[in-house]
Amino acid sequence: MLKLENVTRRFGDFAAVDNVTVTIPQGQMVGVIGRSGAGKSTLLRMLNRLIDPSGGVIRFNEVQVSSLQGAELRRWQRDCAMIFQQFNLVPRLNVLTNVLLGRLNHRSTMLNLVGSWSREERAMGIMALERLGIAQTALQRAGTLSGGQQQRVAIARALMQQPKMLLADEPIASLDPLNAQIVMDSLKSINREEGITVVTNLHTLDTARTYCERVIGMAAGRVVFDGPANELTRDAVRMIYGADGDELSEEITSTSLGQPDGGREESLGPLEPAA
Numbered sequence: 001m002l003k004l005e006n007v008t009r010r011f012g013d014f015a016a017v018d019n020v021t022v023t024i025p026q027g028q029m030v031g032v033i034g035r036s037g038a039g040k041s042t043l044l045r046m047l048n049r050l051i052d053p054s055g056g057v058i059r060f061n062e063v064q065v066s067s068l069q070g071a072e073l074r075r076w077q078r079d080c081a082m083i084f085q086q087f088n089l090v091p092r093l094n095v096l097t098n099v100l101l102g103r104l105n106h107r108s109t110m111l112n113l114v115g116s117w118s119r120e121e122r123a124m125g126i127m128a129l130e131r132l133g134i135a136q137t138a139l140q141r142a143g144t145l146s147g148g149q150q151q152r153v154a155i156a157r158a159l160m161q162q163p164k165m166l167l168a169d170e171p172i173a174s175l176d177p178l179n180a181q182i183v184m185d186s187l188k189s190i191n192r193e194e195g196i197t198v199v200t201n202l203h204t205l206d207t208a209r210t211y212c213e214r215v216i217g218m219a220a221g222r223v224v225f226d227g228p229a230n231e232l233t234r235d236a237v238r239m240i241y242g243a244d245g246d247e248l249s250e251e252i253t254s255t256s257l258g259q260p261d262g263g264r265e266e267s268l269g270p271l272e273p274a275a
């Protein structure tokens with residue numbers, strides 16, 4: 001269970017995240033929504049300590065995450081994997097090597113210096129790629145893949161960390177609707193089948209409603225809604241986006257997920273044998 005108590009992050013005098021208290025049970029799929037600048041990324045980055053809180057406490061079970069240092073902090077960052085809008089792969093390396101980089105925190109420094117991967121690690125990497133339906137790309141350079149494929153590589157790399165929690169910072173913001181759907185479906189199935197908690201920032205309401213059992217709405221650094229997706233009434237939406245309900249743009253509310261873009265190559269169809 002993840003617990004945030006009065007968590008705040010200031011940049012100078014400005015509170016990007018302001019006194020947030022939430023508890024997330026293991027295995028939940030949580031969508032964090034809000035206007036640009038509401039504090040969603042800052043909140044997520046504090047969960048895995050890419051950014052340190054200015055105040056408050058973050059706990060995961062008995063561990064006080066907000067005060068971890070050194071090896072313990074690295075262990076937490078291994079347990080709490082993160083994917084990003086821009087995928088953060090190494091474009092010149094092949095897909096499998098990118099995925100294997102997710103194992104670095106499981107290995108000794110000496111092994112990492114030697115830079116070789118065991119047969120077991122490679123098999124694990126291929127299995128992670130198969131899980132995401134892209135094992136056939138294993139030997140391609142990551143930079144040559146489509147955005148949707150790259151995000152699936154990033155998810156496979158995160159799975160290699162064998163995390164307890166997966167944080168996704170706007171994972172579909174750069175993707176077309178079909179690829180967005182494939183990536184969200186992947187996150188959902190990992191959440192369901194592996195019991196990994198998923199906390200994802202999303203720009204659009206539809207996606208949060210479709211995929212997340214729980215939605216946290218932020219405005220000006222504060223949590224202004226926290227509940228099941230089906231309780232996202234027009235009033236709740238107005239609180240989150242601060243707009244008159246009638247003025248909510250299509251861009252905020254809709255992603256057109258589920259409307260394939262005319263049959264691009266992306267699908268979760270039959271796998272080719274791993275290279």
Ligand SMILES: Nc1ncnc2c1ncn2[C@@H]1O[C@H](COP(=O)(O)OP(=O)(O)OP(=O)(O)O)[C@@H](O)[C@H]1O
Nearest residue numbers: 011015016034035036037038039040041042043201
């Ligand atoms: N390193 C920083 N220095 C100063 N201000 C920052 C920094 N990082 C974030 N902020 C500010 O904190 C506020 C919240 O930013 P954050 O990126 O968390 O918002 P967001 O809800 O994720 O927005 P978006 O959807 O546009 O990514 C913004 O006003 C932003 O300008």
